[in-house]
Amino acid sequence: MNSLTELSTAPLATDEAVDSAPFFIWGKLVEGHDTTHRSRDLGVTFATPRIDLDALVRPRTDLPPLLNVKLSEIVDFLVEAGQKLSSGNNPYVEACVDRMAKVSLQPRKAIEFQMKHASHYMSKRSLMEVVEQNFPNPKALDEWVPHTDHEGRRSFIRAFAPRLIHVLPGNAPAMGIRSIAQSALVKSVSLFKMASADPFSTVAFLRTMADIDPNHPVVQSMSAIYWRGGDDAVERILYRPQYFDKLVAWGGGDAINNVMKYIGPGFQLVSFDPKTSISMVGKEAFASEETLADAARRNASDVAMSNQEACVCSRFTFIEASPEDADRYCKILADEIRVDRMGEGTPRPLEMELKEQIDTLKMMDDEYGVFGKTDGRGVAIRSEEPVDFHPLRKTSNVVCVPSLEEAMKYVNVATQTVGVYPFDRMPELRDLLASGGAQRVVRLGEAGPSAIGNPHDAMYPLHRFVHWMANEDGAVGDD
Numbered sequence: 001m002n003s004l005t006e007l008s009t010a011p012l013a014t015d016e017a018v019d020s021a022p023f024f025i026w027g028k029l030v031e032g033h034d035t036t037h038r039s040r041d042l043g044v045t046f047a048t049p050r051i052d053l054d055a056l057v058r059p060r061t062d063l064p065p066l067l068n069v070k071l072s073e074i075v076d077f078l079v080e081a082g083q084k085l086s087s088g089n090n091p092y093v094e095a096c097v098d099r100m101a102k103v104s105l106q107p108r109k110a111i112e113f114q115m116k117h118a119s120h121y122m123s124k125r126s127l128m129e130v131v132e133q134n135f136p137n138p139k140a141l142d143e144w145v146p147h148t149d150h151e152g153r154r155s156f157i158r159a160f161a162p163r164l165i166h167v168l169p170g171n172a173p174a175m176g177i178r179s180i181a182q183s184a185l186v187k188s189v190s191l192f193k194m195a196s197a198d199p200f201s202t203v204a205f206l207r208t209m210a211d212i213d214p215n216h217p218v219v220q221s222m223s224a225i226y227w228r229g230g231d232d233a234v235e236r237i238l239y240r241p242q243y244f245d246k247l248v249a250w251g252g253g254d255a256i257n258n259v260m261k262y263i264g265p266g267f268q269l270v271s272f273d274p275k276t277s278i279s280m281v282g283k284e285a286f287a288s289e290e291t292l293a294d295a296a297r298r299n300a301s302d303v304a305m306s307n308q309e310a311c312v313c314s315r316f317t318f319i320e321a322s323p324e325d326a327d328r329y330c331k332i333l334a335d336e337i338r339v340d341r342m343g344e345g346t347p348r349p350l351e352m353e354l355k356e357q358i359d360t361l362k363m364m365d366d367e368y369g370v371f372g373k374t375d376g377r378g379v380a381i382r383s384e385e386p387v388d389f390h391p392l393r394k395t396s397n398v399v400c401v402p403s404l405e406e407a408m409k410y411v412n413v414a415t416q417t418v419g420v421y422p423f424d425r426m427p428e429l430r431d432l433l434a435s436g437g438a439q440r441v442v443r444l445g446e447a448g449p450s451a452i453g454n455p456h457d458a459m460y461p462l463h464r465f466v467h468w469m470a471n472e473d474g475a476v477g478d479d
Contacts, residue, residue: 029207036048051225060243082119130182176198196229206224283320292329299396299444304337368382381398
């Protein structure tokens with residue numbers, strides 16, 4: 001392949017303090033301030049080393065380092081790394097939190113919480129549950145599993161270790177850590193493209209693993225770097241079937257559309273598309289002041305988690321209520337959203353365009369009701385139809401509907417999680433939700449975290465990651 005050692009280099013201002021975002025390449029830390037970038041959301045400058053594309057590609061003639069490592073050994077290593085990650089005195093995590101607080105839209109406390117609790121995914125029980133949910137026979141990860149069909153034809157099947165590029169999201173600090181674990185479980189050779197809103201956490205975990213054993217096959221199978229999304233000089237080289245099997249992409253519409261142009265025979269896309277989550281509140285919420293307060297509190301929890309940055313966060317609530325009753329609900333909801341349950345302190349302010357849109361609705365009180373304030377701490381908007389903008393920064397749009405069944409016209413393939421109240425109405429709604437395209441229905445207030453090992457975005461991801469290989473060996477008795 002063509003060698004390209006320096007890309008998109010910008011001179012570093014001598015009077016500007018810039019955080020370093022080092023790379024991690026097959027077990028080695030690569031540091032440097034050769035290239036400067038600005039984060040997408042907040043425009044914060046950070047610096048990275050030069051990119052050596054030759055170093056990022058493992059020849060297909062080399063077997064994946066994890067191929068013949070037993071799954072049980074991989075799990076044990078991940079468990080040890082998870083414990084070290086959350087030990088409380090991990091210098092990589094501490095530095096990561098400091099740096100991420102500057103570039104992320106999420107408050108520092110939320111970042112600390114997610115990093116601290118990322119290791120919960122790394123328990124032996126959780127990791128094995130993920131594997132068992134994704135693979136009917138997990139032995140296929142360790143060996144060629146024999147199978148004979150009903151006509152006597154003999155085969156051996158293997159979930160072969162894939163070569164993956166992961167385009168990581170920037171709105172969930174723990175997602176890089178989870179992606180590393182998932183990649184290790186399927187024994188992949190993986191290159192992680194970090195986001196400008198989080199060019200730190202993935203490397204922090206890889207360094208933690210390297211401290212345990214820099215030569216462990218898990219460590220030797222992983223690389224993490226940053227480049228600006230859409231940089232053709234990088235992507236036209238790396239996004240090729242000669243080097244990788246699949247592109248695992250998270251992100252907004254622009255990010256997914258960008259990578260689509262590289263997808264073709266031999267290079268597949270596993271896409272976690274941009275999603276919107278919603279809430280559905282039945283008329284039963286108005287049975288008493290207690291039930292009304294309970295529904296609003298649960299709704300607020302689904303809205304406000306992770307500063308409403310994650311896909312599972314509720315943005316629209318469809319409620320069986322008149323405008324007058326919905327206003328009662330919205331007042332409680334706005335107050336509950338504004339409760340600082342994590343001690344996050346001063347929130348990120350609303351972008352000016354969003355603030356102006358909401359302030360304009362305040363002046364249309366014959367059509368809308370606006371409760372709370374546009375200060376980034378929480379606001380609820382009552383309307384007869386969904387607003388034509390995307391609710392962000394603890395903003396909930398409460399839409400009045402005659403029945404929850406009528407709300408199904410707003411459900412589509414971009415609807416991820418649906419929180420329902422009261423809980424006993426989930427069975428009557430779930431087939432309609434699935435038919436509309438939704439991918440997950442939960443009790444209101446329980447949008448996150450999801451159950452271990454369940455499908456994500458209507459698929460079992462690890463099952464999609466692997467390269468399924470069959471060795472057919474004739475009919476029984478042919479020997």
